[in-house]
Amino acid sequence: MSVALFKREVWAANILAGLDETLVYAQPQIVNRDYEGEITSQGQSVRIVTVGDPSIFPYKSGDTINYEDIDTAGTDLLIDQGDAFAFKLDDVDKAQVAVNPMMKTTQRAALKLAAQADRFVANLYTGVAPSNVVGTTGAPVSILATPTDAWDKVLIPLRTKLNRANVPATGRYVVVSPEFTGALLRDSRFDRVDASGSSEGLRNGIVGRAAGFDVLESNVTPVPTGSVQVIQAGYPGAITYADQILETEALRLESTIADAVRGLHVYGAKLLRPEGIAVAYVNPAA
Template sequence: MAYQNFIPTVWSEAINRELERKLVFAEDCNRQYEGEVKKMGDTVRILGVGKPSITTTVDKEIVLKDPENVEDTSVTMAIRHISYFNFKVDDIDRRQAVGGVMDAYTSESAQGVANEMDKHIGSMALDKLAKLHAASAVAVTKSNILGEVDRALELLYQNDVNADEDIVMGVPPFFYITMRQAYTDLDTNNSAMLKNGLVGKYGHVRVKMSNNCAVTSNGEYRIMVRTKRAVAFANPMTHVEAYRPEKSFSDAVKGFSLYEAKIVRPKELVVLNVKRSA
């Protein structure tokens, strides 16, 4: 703010903040590896085991062959994403803002960083390991939307995901509205269900609404239907500090956060490949 243009004014005690975007994806990720990574560039190797072959015989003696060498699988997750901020508030501004402008900016910055994390997790739907439920995008309507969800669930069940497993799907607003029109039992009146974007249940599937669902360049949506084990997420370091810039009369705050997401159980994730109906 230019001091020569500043006219003392009574500032409102209420500061208008931008609408906060619901953060829904991180809550349903596997975060058990978070403690194993400490700084940007650290990598955690997640080991997976294969299945030994089973031999069945009828009315015959067991004849053991040489022991099988069961191949294992492993996934590496390197912590490479960093989001940061750096802002200042002039002393004269801070004195006039009785509503706490510095706290408001700090809160907005933290919300912005968290939103970047959520978008990154949502982008896992575009990963090469994410299996699409249909080769081409399906235009969803209230007459076919539940069938498409069932189609994705069938693919999960074929991969040995239990039918009573805790399954979650994060959907964009248009998909949720269409789904609710098709499924009248989708409940939005229970306040306990509204936490972190949760807007309803379809069978054993928790439906969460998010504006951070992945969208392709041609406007097709990628909606993850998954267990909580399918995607790993780590946020090993977040740092925030206040300081006084040398060449101005102001207070400043800077901060950063390190994070990474990775599909670690691809068989427990299916991606709905959909688009808006014309």
């Protein structure tokens, strides 16, 4: 690829597509994108509008019905996060590579951008409602004593927490670490995707179904201390997320005989419904 062939819109779309294919915590099935406005710069805000619940009242035939106004409220989602990449490739080195090196390197940059966005969204767990927590950092749940520990001591309590919080059952997920997946594989109740014979509705990182959850695996599950990991369950209405590739530029460098590419990914996320997620502190090493 030469700078002359660079098309900014195409590359921006390709980078976003690469992000969408690798995101776990920040993918659309885990977070919602219910915001208004176009993202044009880092540091701006987009508006999120929420609608209140209607009241339920007793009714008998012939009763007069009074219609209430539904409350709408708004909150701002700050696009305060930004990650960039910038690289160059000498013409001599580029000539020795059979594949398109600039595009391949940009695709790899998209993978790293996705990991950074995922880490940011994953750490929103700290805003969880206090009643929706299983275990503590000081007393995490052990998941290796018996083959059923991961299911019975973590997933079922998380399910109960969400049920008590009246969280919709449709679309529930749980994001786990590779170690937690390993513990689940010991339980015959775990419905593995690779053994189900179906790829319908697959999500990034999905490994199976358990206890009413889509189970997704991530390498960026939070580790607040030592070997303690945070397992997060919830539904897509709890967290909102917005992102944009603001800049993708190709440059012909003046100081050397090389092409360069740089890009900027900006994003923001907010836990709107602290009761819409539940977390468990687990120790997969104990």
